Amino acid sequence: MAVTNSGAGAVPAAASKLTPQDRVPQQARRANGTSETLKRLRANIGPLSTTMLRELESTLPWYRRLSADERSSLGLVAQNGISAFVSWYEHPSSPSWVLSDVFGTAPTELTRSISLQRALQLIRTVVQVVEDRVPELASATEQVALREAVLRYSREVAFAAADVYARAAENRGAWDTRLEALAVDGILRGENPDALQSRISALGWTSHNRFTIMVGPAPAEADATFLATLRRAAGRFAADAMVGIQGDRLILVLGSVADPETAYLRLSELFAPGPVVYGPLAATLADATASALAAFAGMAAAKGWTGAPRPVSAEDLWPERVMGGDDSARRALVSNIYRPLVTASNGLIETLNSYLQLGHSLEAAARDLFVHSNTVRYRLRRVCDVTGWDPLIPREAFVLQTALVVGRLATTPKQAPDRPAARG
Structure with a gap:
């Protein structure tokens, strides 16, 4: 290849034919192209926002069903997204803009209005509008770089949206936990x-x-x-x-x-x-x-x-609760066992008392009451029907015996206490 001069300062002959504009360093040429693209982006923020709103109306049926306030809030988020893209394209190394510039004060309203899936659909629409206008926004040499920037931008916004919803869910979960604790405490304390x-x-x-x-x-x-x-x-x-x-x-x-x-x-x-x-x-x-x-x-x-x-x-712990001083258990034994037995008459309470006092023996109770053992067995079955507790089961017999004791103690002198069965 021919050179114009010999020695260390020699340069290729072809280089001597380059114009001053051709000899601008590659980095400077990229900067000039980016500056030109930025100018076009800034000049088209309004048209892009208008196109984006029309696209939302035509492609997202759920967006049309939202109230006017909700559409206004989401439209503002989308417009902020386009404006923030221009700033990010100029300084792509600072992604902290996402939450403040795009979503601003909208996260609460955003998460109430639409789901995360719909929020991502909205972001996809915004990005698609910008990507479709790339040939108008950048020169042929800058279009590839602008498309790559749009893709990186969409990734940043998607992650930011997920972060917004995650934080909203955490806040809502913390609030629900506190409200749940208050509700449980209100039940225990007997609130209105x-x-x-x-x-x-x-x-x-x-x-x-x-x-x-x-x-x-x-x-x-x-x-x-x-x-x-x-x-x-x-x-x-x-x-x-x-x-x-x-x-x-x-x-x-x-x-x-x-x-x-x-x-x-x-x-x-x-x-x-x-x-x-x-x-x-x-x-x-x-x-x-x-x-x-x-x-x-x-x-x-x-x-x-x-x-x-x-x-x-x-309820199975009525006897132990009574011994522990639980007055509600005492009242439950009286109202659920003792009084129904007294009201039932037919010798049920006398038969039960004799059976319990004589070691749970049908024969001994029959001799004590001067009746047949089958009569004792029948009456004990009636006790089970009336109270729901079977005296033939040791644990339930203990509950019944506790009820008899508590019932006698609760009986005033004016009330007729249970009397031994008549003999002979």
Whole structure:
């Protein structure tokens, strides 16, 4: 190749024919092209925004169904996205613009209006509008670089949108957890049912009857993962569920349980070792407080029954609760067992008393009452029909005997106490 001069300063002959514009360094030429592209981008922000809004209306049916305020909020987000792209294209090394410039104060409204999937559809539409206009926005030598910038921009915005929704979900989850704790505490303290109903409705609670409260020891690591697992498990057996932790106690509130026996057994496996007690079924939210108090009283008295099943009903612990000073258990024994037996007459309470006092012997009770043993057996079956407790089962006989003692102590002198059966 020919040179114009010899020596160290020699240059190719072809180089001597380059014009001054051709000899501009490549980096400078890229900068000039970028500056020209930036000018075009800035000049087209308005037309791009208009085109983008028309595209949203025509391609996204769900966008057309939004209210005017919601469309305005989302349209502002999309317009901010286009404006922010111009700034980012000029300084692509600073991605911190995404949250503040694109979404601004919209995250709360955005997450309420549309799902993450729809937000990504909106972003895709915005990016597509810019990409379709690339031939008008950049020269032929700059179009490839601009398209690559659009792709990187769309990635940044997509990640930013996911971050917005993740933070909103975390905030909503934290708020729901606090509201759930307040609702559970309100049930335990017997707050106004209307206020409680409003509070649990905010959590998505739909049940209006058949409330059940389970109480037991909380696991050592009752973190958010455990609580989520417990809620999912409860959702398999109940229409609604709330979870509360108070110190070392775990409280589970269930609504409309389909199969109580199976539900209590399976859910008790998620509690820490120790007694798990469930309260009586509450017909209304107002009755749920009494059910919760019964469950807590049962948990405190459960250690008095060494053979108690797990889980155990608070009603099965009436004797231990009475001995522990639970007045609600005393009233329950009187109203559910003693008074029905007194009202039933036909010698039921006398026969039961004799049977229990004479070592659970049918023959001994028959001799004491001067009746046939079959008569004693029949009357004891009637006791089971009237009270729901079978005196032929030792544990249930203990409940019945406690009810007789409590009932006699509750009887005033003006009331007719149970008398021994007439003999001969």
